[in-house]
Amino acid sequence: MSQPQPIRASLFVTCIVDQLYPEVGVSVVRVLRKAGVDVDFPEGQTCCGQPLYNSGFTVEARRLAERTLDILDDRGYVVVPSGSCGAMMRVFYLDLFADDPEMLARANDLSHRIYEFTEFLSDVVGYEPRTVGAANGGTTVAYHPSCHLLREMEVKEAPQGLLDAAPGVERVELPDAEQCCGFGGTFAVKYPHISEEMLADKVAAATASGADTLTACDMGCLMHIGGAVSRQGLPLRVRHIAQVLDSGAG
Amino acid sequence: MGIPFNRVSGSQSGSLGIPSQQFRETVRAALGRESGAPAEPYEVLTQELPEIEAQAQAARDRIARERPELLDQLAATAGLRGWNVQRCEGAEEGLDYVAWLVRSLGATSVARSEQPVFDTAPVDAAVAGAGGLCWPAVYDGPASRTEVRQRLAESGMGITGADYAIAETGSVVVLPRRGLSRLVSVVPPVHVAIVRPSDVVGTLDDLFALRRLEYARDGGEMGSYLNFITGPSRTADIEQTIVVGVHGPREVHMVLLNKE
Amino acid sequence: MAEVVTRQFVPASQAAVKDAQLRQALRRAGTGFDGTRREAIEEVTPGVWEQWRVQARRIKEHTIGHLDYYLEMLERNVTAAGGRVHFAVDAEQANAIVSEIARANGVWTVTKSKSMVSEELGLNHVLEAQGIDVFETDLGEYIIQLADETPSHLVAPALHKTRGQVAQLFADQLGVPYSDDIEEMARIARVVLRQKFLDADMGISGANFLVAETGSLVIITNEGNGRLCTSAPRVHVGLAGMEKVIPSLQDLAVFLRLLPRSATGQRITSYMSMVTGPRRSEDEDGPEEFHLVIVDNGRSRLLADPALRESLYCIRCGACLNVCPVYQRVGGHAYGWVYPGPIGSIVTPGLVGVGQAKDLPNASTLCGACRDACPVQINIPRMLLHLRHNIAEGPEQYEGTGSDTESLLARGFASVMSSPRLLNIGRRIGRRLLAPIAKGGVLGPTRIPLVSRWTRARDLPIPAPRSFSEVWRDELAGQQSNRSGD
Numbered sequence: 001m002s003q004p005q006p007i008r009a010s011l012f013v014t015c016i017v018d019q020l021y022p023e024v025g026v027s028v029v030r031v032l033r034k035a036g037v038d039v040d041f042p043e044g045q046t047c048c049g050q051p052l053y054n055s056g057f058t059v060e061a062r063r064l065a066e067r068t069l070d071i072l073d074d075r076g077y078v079v080v081p082s083g084s085c086g087a088m089m090r091v092f093y094l095d096l097f098a099d100d101p102e103m104l105a106r107a108n109d110l111s112h113r114i115y116e117f118t119e120f121l122s123d124v125v126g127y128e129p130r131t132v133g134a135a136n137g138g139t140t141v142a143y144h145p146s147c148h149l150l151r152e153m154e155v156k157e158a159p160q161g162l163l164d165a166a167p168g169v170e171r172v173e174l175p176d177a178e179q180c181c182g183f184g185g186t187f188a189v190k191y192p193h194i195s196e197e198m199l200a201d202k203v204a205a206a207t208a209s210g211a212d213t214l215t216a217c218d219m220g221c222l223m224h225i226g227g228a229v230s231r232q233g234l235p236l237r238v239r240h241i242a243q244v245l246d247s248g249a250g
Numbered sequence: 251m252g253i254p255f256n257r258v259s260g261s262q263s264g265s266l267g268i269p270s271q272q273f274r275e276t277v278r279a280a281l282g283r284e285s286g287a288p289a290e291p292y293e294v295l296t297q298e299l300p301e302i303e304a305q306a307q308a309a310r311d312r313i314a315r316e317r318p319e320l321l322d323q324l325a326a327t328a329g330l331r332g333w334n335v336q337r338c339e340g341a342e343e344g345l346d347y348v349a350w351l352v353r354s355l356g357a358t359s360v361a362r363s364e365q366p367v368f369d370t371a372p373v374d375a376a377v378a379g380a381g382g383l384c385w386p387a388v389y390d391g392p393a394s395r396t397e398v399r400q401r402l403a404e405s406g407m408g409i410t411g412a413d414y415a416i417a418e419t420g421s422v423v424v425l426p427r428r429g430l431s432r433l434v435s436v437v438p439p440v441h442v443a444i445v446r447p448s449d450v451v452g453t454l455d456d457l458f459a460l461r462r463l464e465y466a467r468d469g470g471e472m473g474s475y476l477n478f479i480t481g482p483s484r485t486a487d488i489e490q491t492i493v494v495g496v497h498g499p500r501e502v503h504m505v506l507l508n509k510e
Numbered sequence: 511m512a513e514v515v516t517r518q519f520v521p522a523s524q525a526a527v528k529d530a531q532l533r534q535a536l537r538r539a540g541t542g543f544d545g546t547r548r549e550a551i552e553e554v555t556p557g558v559w560e561q562w563r564v565q566a567r568r569i570k571e572h573t574i575g576h577l578d579y580y581l582e583m584l585e586r587n588v589t590a591a592g593g594r595v596h597f598a599v600d601a602e603q604a605n606a607i608v609s610e611i612a613r614a615n616g617v618w619t620v621t622k623s624k625s626m627v628s629e630e631l632g633l634n635h636v637l638e639a640q641g642i643d644v645f646e647t648d649l650g651e652y653i654i655q656l657a658d659e660t661p662s663h664l665v666a667p668a669l670h671k672t673r674g675q676v677a678q679l680f681a682d683q684l685g686v687p688y689s690d691d692i693e694e695m696a697r698i699a700r701v702v703l704r705q706k707f708l709d710a711d712m713g714i715s716g717a718n719f720l721v722a723e724t725g726s727l728v729i730i731t732n733e734g735n736g737r738l739c740t741s742a743p744r745v746h747v748g749l750a751g752m753e754k755v756i757p758s759l760q761d762l763a764v765f766l767r768l769l770p771r772s773a774t775g776q777r778i779t780s781y782m783s784m785v786t787g788p789r790r791s792e793d794e795d796g797p798e799e800f801h802l803v804i805v806d807n808g809r810s811r812l813l814a815d816p817a818l819r820e821s822l823y824c825i826r827c828g829a830c831l832n833v834c835p836v837y838q839r840v841g842g843h844a845y846g847w848v849y850p851g852p853i854g855s856i857v858t859p860g861l862v863g864v865g866q867a868k869d870l871p872n873a874s875t876l877c878g879a880c881r882d883a884c885p886v887q888i889n890i891p892r893m894l895l896h897l898r899h900n901i902a903e904g905p906e907q908y909e910g911t912g913s914d915t916e917s918l919l920a921r922g923f924a925s926v927m928s929s930p931r932l933l934n935i936g937r938r939i940g941r942r943l944l945a946p947i948a949k950g951g952v953l954g955p956t957r958i959p960l961v962s963r964w965t966r967a968r969d970l971p972i973p974a975p976r977s978f979s980e981v982w983r984d985e986l987a988g989q990q991s992n993r994s995g996d
Binding site: 044045059195197 | 520523524527835836839840872873874875876877878879881882892895897898899900901902903904912916917920921923924927928929930933937950952954960963964966967968969970971973974976977978979980981982986987989
Binding site: 264265266267268269270272273274275276277278279280281282283285286287288292294295330331332387388389395399403419420421426427428429430431432433436437453454455458459461462465470472473474475476477478479480481482483484485486487488489490491493495496497498499 | 535538539542543572575576577578579581582585590591594595596597598599603604606607610611647648649650653666667668669671672673676692693695696699700703704707708723724725726732733734735737738740741742752757758759760761762763766767774777778779780781782783784785786787788789790792793794795796803804806810811813814
C-alpha cells in the first residue's frame with residue numbers, strides 16, 4: 001500500500017510559547033508529526049499583533065500583522081496552537097486591513113489557510129490519537145474552552161473530540177466551562193480586581209471538576225489560570241492540549 | 251427665563267421641541283444619505299389593499315381549516331402561560347363555570363364589558379344566581395367616571411370577551427372601545443375572558459395581518475388601544491421571586507368555548 | 511440629564527466586587543435570567559431562533575439606515591391618529607417638553623411605567639422641582655425611586671437589592687411595619703400605587719417599539735402598571751429614543767418572540783399594549799391627549815459612526831448583561847450611568863462622550879458571550895475594539911483620552927516584536943534579572959510596577975532559557991513527520 005502524501009503545514013508558534021513555554025511548542029510539533037504532518041517553522045516570527053489590537057493600537061498592530069503576513073504568505077496551511085492568536089489572524093486581520101485592498105487580499109488568503117492546532121488535527125488531518133496520552137497510565141482532564149477559540153474561531157468540538165479519543169485520557173466536565181477565565185490580555189492588569197474574581201471562579205470550577213489536569217488550547221488563559229493554581233499550591237496540573245496529547249509529556 | 255424649545259404653532263395642536271424637519275435633517279446628516287424613501291422599498295410597506303386583503307384572507311382560510319387544532323393549541327399554551335383554562339361545549343357550560351367561580355370567590359360585585367359575546371351568554375343572570383351582582387362597566391358621562399372607577403376598584407372580578415385569542419402565545423387580545431373599558435380586565439383581582447372559536451387565530455403573524463387589513467381599509471383606523479393579555483399580572487423585581495397580582499389580576503380564567 | 515459618574519468605574523467596581531450581598535444578588539439574577547433564556551431558546555425549533563435573529567437584525571438595519579424617513583412616517587401617522595409628536599435634541603429639551611405638557615394640562619400627579627429614556631433624562635427630578643408628584647409604578651423602579659438610586663439592570667432595575675434591604679426601605683419610607691415577605695411587599699406597593707393610578711393626571715411610559723406604518727407605541731410589561739399608566743390618566747406621554755422605530759405592524763411579530771425570551775426567558779410577557787393616539791370619541795375610556803416625545807440626546811453621534819451604528823439596534827433585553835462576566839461581578843451601578851453592561855459600554859460613551867467613560871470599553875475581556883446572546887446579533891466586542899482604537903489613537907474628538915504611558919509601552923512592544931533578535935536579547939536580559947528572585951521558574955508577589963498587578967494573585971513564569979525558535983533550530987528542524995519518516 002502506498003503511503004499518502006504527507007500534509008505540509010507551517011507552525012506559527014505564538015510569542016508566548018516561543019518565549020515562555022517552548023515545551024508546548026515541542027509537544028505541538030511532536031503531535032503534528034505523529035499525525036503525519038510535515039511541519040515547517042518559518043523563521044523570524046514573533047507576535048501576531050493581537051495584544052496591541054485588543055488595546056486599540058491598530059497602527060502598531062498593523063506593523064506586526066504586516067510582518068507576520070510577510071512570513072506566512074505562500075506557506076500553505078498555517079497551524080497555530082492558540083485560539084486567540086488564531087482569531088486575530090483569521091478574523092481580525094480582515095478588520096485591521098479593511099481599508100487597504102492589497103493587504104486585505106493577503107489577510108484574506110491567510111484567513112483561509114490558518115487553523116488552530118486541534119481544529120487542524122480534527123478537520124484537516126482527521127487525526128485520531130492512538131498512543132497513550134499520559135506516560136504514567138491515565139489522566140482525568142477538564143477542558144476549558146477559551147473564548148476566542150470558541151466564539152471567534154468557532155472551534156467547539158475538535159478539542160473535546162481529540163481528548164475523548166485519546167487512550168488513557170478521561171475527560172470530565174468543567175462546570176460553567178464557557179465562562180471566561182478573566183485573562184483578556186491587558187484586562188488582567190488594567191482591572192485586576194475584576195479579573196481575579198473571574199479567575200477565582202474558574203479555579204474553583206476546575207477543582208470541583210475532580211480532574212487532575214486542566215487543559216485548554218491557549219497558553220494565555222493557561223498562564224493566567226496556572227498562575228493562580230501555582231500561587232495557591234493546588235494539586236492540579238495545567239497543560240496545553242498539545243502536552244496532553246503528546247505521549248510522554250504528561 | 252428662556253425655554254429651550256420653539257413652538258411651531260398653537261400650543262394645543264403644535265409640537266414642542268425642535269421642528270421635526272430639523273430633527274430629521276440631523277439624522278439624515280448622520281446617516282449621510284439623501285432625503286426621500288429608501289432606494290429599495292421595504293417590501294411589506296409596498297403592499298396595496300388587495301394584497302393585504304389576500305394575506306388576511308389566506309390567514310382566515312388557514313385558521314378555519316385548522317380551527318380544532320388551534321383550539322387545542324390555545325388551551326395548552328394558555329395553560330402554560332398562567333391562564334386557568336376551562337374548555338366548554340357552549341355558552342351554557344361557560345356560564346356554569348363563571349357562576350362556580352363567583353361562588354367560590356365569594357365575589358359580590360362583578361364588572362363586565364358590554365360586548366356581543368354577552369348577547370349569547372347572559373352572564374348577568376348566571377352571576378346573580380351565584381349571589382353576585384354583575385354590572386356593565388360603561389360610562390354614561392363624565393360625571394360617572396369617578397363612580398365607575400371606584401366601583402371597578404371594589405369589584406372582585408372583571409369579565410370580558412376577546413377580540414382575538416392567539417394559539418401561538420396563549421394570549422387574549424382585547425381592543426378596548428365602546429362598551430369595553432380598558433380597566434375591566436386590569437383593575438379587578440380576577441379576570442375572566444370568554445373566548446369563542448371564531449376569536450382564535452394561529453400566530454402573531456395572523457393577528458397582525460388581520461389588524462393591518464382593518465387599518466388599510468377605509469380611513470385607516472388602528473383603534474386607540476390593542477392589548478395582549480397572557481396570564482396573570484406578575485413581577486420578579488425582588489430577588490427574582492415571582493409574585494402574581496401586582497397591579498393587575500392575580501388570577502385569570504379563560505373560558506374557551508368549543509361552539510359559538 | 512441623569513448624573514454621570516462613569517469616571518468612577520475603577521473605585522466603584524473595586525467596592526462592588528467586595529460587596530457580598532451584591533454578588534449574591536447578581537449571581538441569582540444572572541443564573542436565573544440566563545438559565546430561563548437558554549431554556550426558552552432551546553424550546554424553539556433549532557435554526558428557527560437564528561432565523562428570527564437574522565430577520566430582526568435586517569429590520570433594524572433597514573430602519574436605522576433610513577431613520578429620517580421612518581421618523582417622518584411615524585410622525586405623520588401618530589398625528590393622523592390624533593396624537594402629537596415632539597422632537598428633543600437633548601435631555602434638557604426633552605424635560606422641558608414634558609414639563610410644558612404637564613403645565614398646559616394642569617398636571618399635579620404623574621404615574622410612570624418603566625422607561626430607560628426617562629432615567630437617562632433624569633426627568634423625575636425635573637418634574638418634582640415643579641411641584642409635581644411623580645410615582646414610578648413598576649415595582650423595581652418604585653423601589654429605586656424610594657431609595658433615590660438609578661437602575662442597575664435594564665429589565666430588573668432593583669436587582670442589586672436584597673429582600674431585607676427592600677423591606678427596610680419600605681419601613682423607612684412608607685411607614686409600614688418591617689416585613690421581608692416578598693408577597694407582602696408587592697401587596698404594599700399595589701395598595702400604595704393603586705390610588706395613585708386612579709388619581710394621576712398624567713401617565714408617562716417608555717416605548718419598546720414604535721410602529722411607523724400605524725403610528726403606534728408598543729410597551730411590553732408584566733405587572734399591568736403599563737396598562738394603568740396608559741389608560742387611567744387624562745394625558746399619556748410616551749418617551750422614546752429615536753431608534754425605537756420599526757416599519758410595519760408585521761415586523762412586530764418577530765420582536766415579540768425575541769424580546770421576552772431574551773430578557774426573562776418568558777415566551778411572552780403578561781401584557782403587550784399598543785397605543786395609537788388618544789381615546790377616540792367612541793371609546794369607553796383612555797387618555798384625552800397622547801404625546802410622543804422622540805429623543806436624540808447623543809444618538810445621532812452613534813448613528814454617524816458606521817462602526818457604532820449597530821448599537822442603536824439594541825432592544826434593551828438585558829441578555830448581554832446576564833451573560834457578561836464583568837457585569838456579573840461589578841453590577842450595574844459601577845458603570846456610572848443609566849445603561850450598564852456590554853451594551854452600556856458602547857451606548858454610554860456614545861451618549862455622554864468617550865472622554866468621560868474610557869474605562870467602559872476597556873473593562874471587558876472581549877469574551878464575546880454578549881454577542882452570542884444578543885437577539886439582534888449586535889457585535890459588541892467589535893464595537894468595544896473600535897472604541898478602544900478611538901481612545902488609543904483615534905480621530906481628534908477622542909484625543910487626550912488615551913494614556914501616554916500605555917502608548918509608549920505599545921510602541922515599545924511593537925518595536926521589540928518587530929525584531930526577533932531584540933526579542934531574544936530581551937528574553938535573556940529578563941531571565942537574568944528575574945531568575946534570582948524566581949522560585950520554581952515563576953515569579954511570586956513582587957513590587958515591580960505593572961507586574962505587581964499580575965502577581966498579586968497569580969505567579970508569573972519567567973522567560974525560558976531557550977526560546978522555541980532556538981529549540982527548533984537546535985533539535986527539531988532536521989526531523990520529519992513520523993509517517994513520512996517511517
